[in-house]
Amino acid sequence: MTPFTALTSVAAPLRLANLDTDQIIPARFLRHPRNPGYGGFLFHDLRFDGDGQERGDFVLNRPPFRQARILVAGSNFGGGSSREGAVFALADFGIRCVIAPSFGQIFYKNCVGNGVLPARLAEDAIDGLLAATEAETGTGGARPLCVDLEAQQITAPQTGAAASFEIEPFFREMLLRGLNEIGMTQAHHAEIEAFEAAYLHRFPHIGGPG
Amino acid sequence: MREPRPRPRTALDKLWDTHEILRHPGGPSLLYVSRVLVHDGSFHAFDMLRDAGLAVRRPAQIFGTADHYVSTVPGRIAGETAETRRVLDLFARNMRDNAIVHFAAGTPGQGIVHVVGPEQGITLPGTLLVCGDSHTSTHGGLGAFAFGIGQSELAHVLATQTIWQHRPRRMRIAIEGRLGRFVSAKDVILAIIARIGTSGAMGFMIEYAGSAVRALSVEERLTLCNMSIEAAARAGMVAADDKVFDYLHGRPHAPSGAAWDHAVAIWRGLGTDPGAVFDREVTLDAEAIAPMVSWGTTPEQTLPIDARVPSPAAESDPARRAQIEASLAYMGLTPGRPLAEIGIDVVFIGSCTNGRIEDLRAAAQVLRGRRTTVRTLVVPGSGQVREQARAEGLDRIFQAAGAEWREAGCSMCVAMNGDIVAPGQRCASTSNRNFAGRQGIGARTHLMSPAMAAAAAVAGCLTDVRRLEAVDP
Numbered sequence A: 001m002t003p004f005t006a007l008t009s010v011a012a013p014l015r016l017a018n019l020d021t022d023q024i025i026p027a028r029f030l031r032h033p034r035n036p037g038y039g040g041f042l043f044h045d046l047r048f049d050g051d052g053q054e055r056g057d058f059v060l061n062r063p064p065f066r067q068a069r070i071l072v073a074g075s076n077f078g079g080g081s082s083r084e085g086a087v088f089a090l091a092d093f094g095i096r097c098v099i100a101p102s103f104g105q106i107f108y109k110n111c112v113g114n115g116v117l118p119a120r121l122a123e124d125a126i127d128g129l130l131a132a133t134e135a136e137t138g139t140g141g142a143r144p145l146c147v148d149l150e151a152q153q154i155t156a157p158q159t160g161a162a163a164s165f166e167i168e169p170f171f172r173e174m175l176l177r178g179l180n181e182i183g184m185t186q187a188h189h190a191e192i193e194a195f196e197a198a199y200l201h202r203f204p205h206i207g208g209p210g
Numbered sequence B: 001m002r003e004p005r006p007r008p009r010t011a012l013d014k015l016w017d018t019h020e021i022l023r024h025p026g027g028p029s030l031l032y033v034s035r036v037l038v039h040d041g042s043f044h045a046f047d048m049l050r051d052a053g054l055a056v057r058r059p060a061q062i063f064g065t066a067d068h069y070v071s072t073v074p075g076r077i078a079g080e081t082a083e084t085r086r087v088l089d090l091f092a093r094n095m096r097d098n099a100i101v102h103f104a105a106g107t108p109g110q111g112i113v114h115v116v117g118p119e120q121g122i123t124l125p126g127t128l129l130v131c132g133d134s135h136t137s138t139h140g141g142l143g144a145f146a147f148g149i150g151q152s153e154l155a156h157v158l159a160t161q162t163i164w165q166h167r168p169r170r171m172r173i174a175i176e177g178r179l180g181r182f183v184s185a186k187d188v189i190l191a192i193i194a195r196i197g198t199s200g201a202m203g204f205m206i207e208y209a210g211s212a213v214r215a216l217s218v219e220e221r222l223t224l225c226n227m228s229i230e231a232a233a234r235a236g237m238v239a240a241d242d243k244v245f246d247y248l249h250g251r252p253h254a255p256s257g258a259a260w261d262h263a264v265a266i267w268r269g270l271g272t273d274p275g276a277v278f279d280r281e282v283t284l285d286a287e288a289i290a291p292m293v294s295w296g297t298t299p300e301q302t303l304p305i306d307a308r309v310p311s312p313a314a315e316s317d318p319a320r321r322a323q324i325e326a327s328l329a330y331m332g333l334t335p336g337r338p339l340a341e342i343g344i345d346v347v348f349i350g351s352c353t354n355g356r357i358e359d360l361r362a363a364a365q366v367l368r369g370r371r372t373t374v375r376t377l378v379v380p381g382s383g384q385v386r387e388q389a390r391a392e393g394l395d396r397i398f399q400a401a402g403a404e405w406r407e408a409g410c411s412m413c414v415a416m417n418g419d420i421v422a423p424g425q426r427c428a429s430t431s432n433r434n435f436a437g438r439q440g441i442g443a444r445t446h447l448m449s450p451a452m453a454a455a456a457a458v459a460g461c462l463t464d465v466r467r468l469e470a471v472d473p
């Protein structure tokens, strides 16, 4: 996984509350192996109409945001099921940071495990950042945002608007080092061995045969 | 000298302390995992493991069953399409290559992962159990600490038999009193979610308690815990008691002989100590709970069957008002309409919420001697449930009523195997999620209990099963 340090990109605003994992990736696509092109399932039923044509009014179909690497979402983004395909689709589409007031819990962890930074910001802080990205021509949202994980800060370089986000040190370390959880755990091999031996001795009915 | 009295602990604290290996200075703890359940949608985790060159660490503590992609057409042994067959073949190969016990389609043990775990005695009190599926909270009904995880986390568990977790806060939901006739565990959990909201238990593990919960059967407790996730809880549980021990005794993967006695002795000490403190307490009056139906597109949008479709105008919060409007538009409903006259097109009785033998009995009780007036699917939660239902003659009751009697699987709960609700059609469903598109694109889901779904199948509209039952078939 690529370590996450800093990211500069236009930010696609999709500020609907409760966009759940079913809407991020409809269940019928989950059977597909995770190959390049998985990003094509992202928000499938919102992005495309019944005939598979792009909906022109959907934010990720509009020119400045087709290449967005930052998504700005509403509260409880990624609630619902534990399906990780939701994050695979986001990551394969190219999104490396999602900014939202709150996230589904499993989704949040899945993001971190896949190198996508979930940045929690209050609604008014998000309003401030997005207002600062609006281009003078009024096309809306065309200017980039900068995400600095090291400093835990998101800025709009044109105006200097800034907001700080919290992320716990464990997740920050994973993203900065480009490690998934297995990478984090491998350092504790000996402790796991010792714990397991004692646990299975105390609860012999758990270990099963062999 | 007097021993200092130990601080009273909740059941969650006990489970947590027993499984905590270490704590990272920056937050989560590394926990030991006793039991892992995998299903046919878990292939990403095995791919990740293979890509990382890692092996499954403790195959003897892992169990697999095919559920999401299996066809439920009578006599089937696999998937209905080339694609679903490919997923199922891949799953079988992953189980075989890693020496994991596998309940395959066509074998009697196969079924929905959250039905199979308890009925095989794989789920045990006091264990930490994970599965790559959000409804893993179900297993808390047996007194396990059980929660759903993502595919990367599952790959992590398979490789290390451990998981990183944050300690949830403790919530106790007490249901006191007696439930009315035809008021089931499903109505209780829907009433809870309607009360605390779909994020009401965010960051919490719920312990369900109170006289009405103690009076529930083991299967009803599984239903109750199943939908904890719909209130955003990390997990839900009911402390194990003699009912649970009786339920587990003699099941294929439960301990036996001296190991059984040893296990039960441990299990008896797992409940919450008197005086233990919870971070949040909620109490509901059992007598005030009526049969419930959902009217919108989140499980909290649920009301008693004798209520009317709510009006957005009555909601002062603009965001909530917009959500109600969007739900009503999707569901094709107008404010003020009595819920008990909304016509339906299809009925689904099954899922990990309500696909167990007691659920089928409840549905059969209503359908006995009556006819369904809309397409009705009855999908047992497992091959064992199916066999038991046949032994009791329930299959004949369903068929005589004109319902389809299917093989075990997730089926129309998630519409991944070909069992789909058509666009715009309205489904009375015993499953757990009514999100837009859950049962098919444009499908409209109303969640309810098996008895209520059966009553809807007879009436052709949402209806109060208590009223239907007042009339002889």
Ligand code: SF4
Binding pocket: B067, B068, B112, B113, B114, B133, B135, B351, B352, B353, B409, B410, B413, B414, B431, B432
């Ligand atoms: S029955 Fe539905 S909720 Fe349960 S595991 Fe299957 S798809 Fe998930």
